Amino acid sequence: MTEKLAGTISATDDQLLEDLIEEHAAVREKWEQLSMIPIPPPPAPWLEVIDFKPKRSIQRMLLPWAAAAAVLAFIAVGVWKWETFFPHQQAPVAAIVIPDVMLEVNGQPGINLTKSTGIINIAGKQIANKDNTLFLNSMDELPEGIRSLIVPQGKSYEVALPDGSVITLNASTRMDFPSSFKSAGREITLNGEAYLKIARQAGKPFLVHLPNSTVEVLGTSFNINSYDSAVVKVSLVDGKVRMKAGKKTVTMKPGQQAVFNQQNATLDTQPFNATVELGWQKGLYCFSDTHLDEICNAIFRWYGVHASLDNPGLASRTFTGLLDKKTPIGFLLEGIKATTGTDYYFTADSTLHFK
Numbered sequence: 001m002t003e004k005l006a007g008t009i010s011a012t013d014d015q016l017l018e019d020l021i022e023e024h025a026a027v028r029e030k031w032e033q034l035s036m037i038p039i040p041p042p043p044a045p046w047l048e049v050i051d052f053k054p055k056r057s058i059q060r061m062l063l064p065w066a067a068a069a070a071v072l073a074f075i076a077v078g079v080w081k082w083e084t085f086f087p088h089q090q091a092p093v094a095a096i097v098i099p100d101v102m103l104e105v106n107g108q109p110g111i112n113l114t115k116s117t118g119i120i121n122i123a124g125k126q127i128a129n130k131d132n133t134l135f136l137n138s139m140d141e142l143p144e145g146i147r148s149l150i151v152p153q154g155k156s157y158e159v160a161l162p163d164g165s166v167i168t169l170n171a172s173t174r175m176d177f178p179s180s181f182k183s184a185g186r187e188i189t190l191n192g193e194a195y196l197k198i199a200r201q202a203g204k205p206f207l208v209h210l211p212n213s214t215v216e217v218l219g220t221s222f223n224i225n226s227y228d229s230a231v232v233k234v235s236l237v238d239g240k241v242r243m244k245a246g247k248k249t250v251t252m253k254p255g256q257q258a259v260f261n262q263q264n265a266t267l268d269t270q271p272f273n274a275t276v277e278l279g280w281q282k283g284l285y286c287f288s289d290t291h292l293d294e295i296c297n298a299i300f301r302w303y304g305v306h307a308s309l310d311n312p313g314l315a316s317r318t319f320t321g322l323l324d325k326k327t328p329i330g331f332l333l334e335g336i337k338a339t340t341g342t343d344y345y346f347t348a349d350s351t352l353h354f355k
Helices: 002-006 011-023 025-036 065-077 274-282 292-303 312-316 329-340
Strands: 048-051 059-062 102-105 118-122 125-130 133-135 147-151 157-160 166-169 173-177 186-191 193-198 206-210 213-217 220-225 231-238 241-245 248-252 256-261 266-271 284-291 307-309 318-324 344-346 352-354
Touching: 147 157, 166 173, 173 193, 193 274, 213 220, 220 274, 231 241, 231 274, 241 256, 248 256, 248 266, 274 284, 284 292, 292 307, 292 312, 292 318, 292 329, 292 352, 307 312, 318 329, 329 344
Parallel strands: 133 157, 186 206, 307 352
Antiparallel strands: 048 059, 102 147, 118 125, 125 133, 147 173, 157 166, 166 193, 173 186, 193 220, 206 213, 213 241, 220 231, 231 256, 241 248, 256 266, 284 318, 344 352
8 A cells, every 4th residue: 555655556566455455345445544645744854664565575665654654554454364474473472451541539449431431420529531531621529639540551541621621641641630720820740641732721821740840831732751751852733832840941932842851951942753752642653763672661551561671782773663553563573673683572471572
């Protein structure tokens, strides 16, 4: 599908793809969807993507953005079985259990939001939880105290606040919020990654407390990544954001990213690649010269699989690629192996090892 969209497909491959579209409903549906998607400008720079093809050796190529998105969606369809691509690879030896999204309120028993959908009763009060979204329009009527929304690895969740703000939490993220926004300000505490659309309210700035820093917002859309508390990134999409860390303060413009490095005590601004920083909202995992030790952390967040390096020297190896979140972990592992020469294996407890 990538080459067909890019206009570089050979006659033989074009016929093969046409046969698949005709014979498989899933492929046909995906092709129809992809054909209707408008082509956005490519990210700068273009991302290096692993193009997996059945019955052929793995090849590396640079693809335009639209073609990259197409191959990822195509892989996600799962037309070919695992053995077709990797006949000698072993899948994880045990099923990975992903925890559920949990809400904790003022010492009350934890509420499983994954399983408790609809109207939820908390200490005699009610809130709504549906369509992967927690609606806190009536949060002022709930018990006093700090509440915590905990999104585990492999999942994401959305929160609609009573002021009209919407916050999307990525995997392995925790958000603490107060029992009321009736005071002079609006404040939350965030650890992990989230995309925030903050409603403007005169005289009520929105404060996001992060590890070692604070973001002050009026009305805007931005992304926060604090997975690594020592390097916090705030990427501004629109509006105006001011970030404070220690005695340093920077004000961002749309398209800028503030980066606080605790080790160097620096707070700087720079342009950011929207595909890299915001792709997770579209279900895309993006690596851009990412070190292997960082990839180990990402694998746990996305797949719930613990990963480690048998040799610490492997940490300096880097990988660049773009994957759909529905893509099996094996595609990522084979891509890493093909481009970095780093092999892998699973132990009996389903721990992933790079060697």
